[in-house]
Amino acid sequence: MKAAVSALACLACGCADTVKYSRGRYERVYDREVVSSRPAGEEGALDYRVANHRLLLQVSRHNLCERETRESYQIVERVDHSAQNGWWVVPLLGLISTTAGALVLENAHSQPTQGLDSDGKPNNPRQDSYAISGILLSLGLLGMMDVPLVGVRDVVREKGVRTVPESVTCGSRAYVGPVTVIRAGRSTQAQTDQSGRASVAMTALAGGDSAAPVSVSVEEFNLLRTLQLTPDELVELGID
Secondary structure, X not given: OHHHHHHHHHHHHOOOOEEEEEEEEEEEEEEEEEEEEEEXXXXXXXXXXXXXXXXXXXXEEEEEEEEEEEEEEEEEEEEEEXXXXXXXXXXXXXXXXXXXXXXXXXXXXXXXXXXXXXXOOEEOHHHHHHHHHHHHHHHHHHHHHOOOOOEEEEEEEEEEEEEEEEEEEEEEEEOOOEEEEEEOOEEEEEEOOOOOEEEEOOHHHOOOOOOOOEEEEEHHHOEEEEEOOOHHHHHHHOOO
């Protein structure tokens, strides 16, 4: 009986364990809240394209904000659970135990209610059969359920709250004002309209060093950007 109880405890704790392999850790932010924000100046943003032999510019003002954000985060480890070799032994023994318990239970009613054990003491074979069948069936059912849970699971190793400072764009509007296009030591100026757009003819900047880049300057933002124009775009603009 003691052996049966020990086996029952073993099965209840889950003998069919798994082999665990870590796939690394990563951070997961699951809640963010802005706790403070203040203006931090502005900067210019420039978009451009070439169409109809002209350089088309789009200039915007971006308002900047310095803000603090409270983040709730977790450090999560991704763990791969793989079944150990021979994991099937316990479920197989459980099946055998269940089958044996069912057979004992099926024949228990045919056992006498009175008898003598090996020491000559009175006993109840029918009651003993029911008890044995109950133990075998319990062990068997637990054994058949003792199947390792395999697969990849995330385990939270650390969690907490922190405050993160960051600089963000908190609004934008069109820039209305002068822009300067520069190439090979020469420049031409244009004025953006109410939507921040300007169309620039580049013929005044033709000639000179064929490898000279084209840049756009917006003095108000201290913005100077070199444009990445393709050879076809340079040809269309008439400067190559």
